Amino acid sequence: MMFRNFIFFCSIVLIYSCNRTIDDKFPIVSKFNVSKDQYNRDTINLEGLSLEGGELIVYDKNSDTLVLDFFLYGETGKLNYTYFTNRNFEYKFVIKRDYVYNGLITDADIKIDSTIYFLDNEIIPKLYNENTVEVNDPKKVDSIIHEINHFFKDSAKYIKINK
Numbered sequence: 001m002m003f004r005n006f007i008f009f010c011s012i013v014l015i016y017s018c019n020r021t022i023d024d025k026f027p028i029v030s031k032f033n034v035s036k037d038q039y040n041r042d043t044i045n046l047e048g049l050s051l052e053g054g055e056l057i058v059y060d061k062n063s064d065t066l067v068l069d070f071f072l073y074g075e076t077g078k079l080n081y082t083y084f085t086n087r088n089f090e091y092k093f094v095i096k097r098d099y100v101y102n103g104l105i106t107d108a109d110i111k112i113d114s115t116i117y118f119l120d121n122e123i124i125p126k127l128y129n130e131n132t133v134e135v136n137d138p139k140k141v142d143s144i145i146h147e148i149n150h151f152f153k154d155s156a157k158y159i160k161i162n163k
Contacts (some may be wrong), residue, residue, distance in 0.1 A: 025132040028093045094119040
């Protein structure tokens with residue numbers, strides 16, 4: 001019983017410390033997480049981007065910042081792109097999450113692998129991995145930035161915001 005409590009406590013500390021690292025490294029994410037309940041939220045069904053469906057959640061609080069949270073679902077994975085943009089849809093920051101399942105999501109013994117990238121797109125774009133360590137491989141950086149730009153361009157037609 002004591003061992004279970006210890007494991008539970010360590011899990012909570014680990015989860016909290018991971019979130020603190022992201023919040024500490026990327027203030028734009030921290031600011032949003034703290035004020036998320038102050039945003040108006042609108043959900044848009046995304047048809048045609050994925051066979052299993054998808055959705056876009058738009059967070060807007062009548063300021064210059066919009067948060068666009070895209071989810072695409074598949075039989076063997078899920079994509080989640082979160083764009084922090086201005087009202088002209090110029091993004092300052094992006095979180096790209098890829099989840100790959102080793103089978104169907106309905107399988108009892110499914111394993112999920114994930115990759116997370118953070119793109120700080122302010123003056124000079126910088127890409128960070130899930131440990132918030134900057135990625136310095138130019139081919140990897142170019143590839144991920146291309147994916148982020150391509151996805152945003154293809155998905156922009158679904159965004160309907162009153163400017």
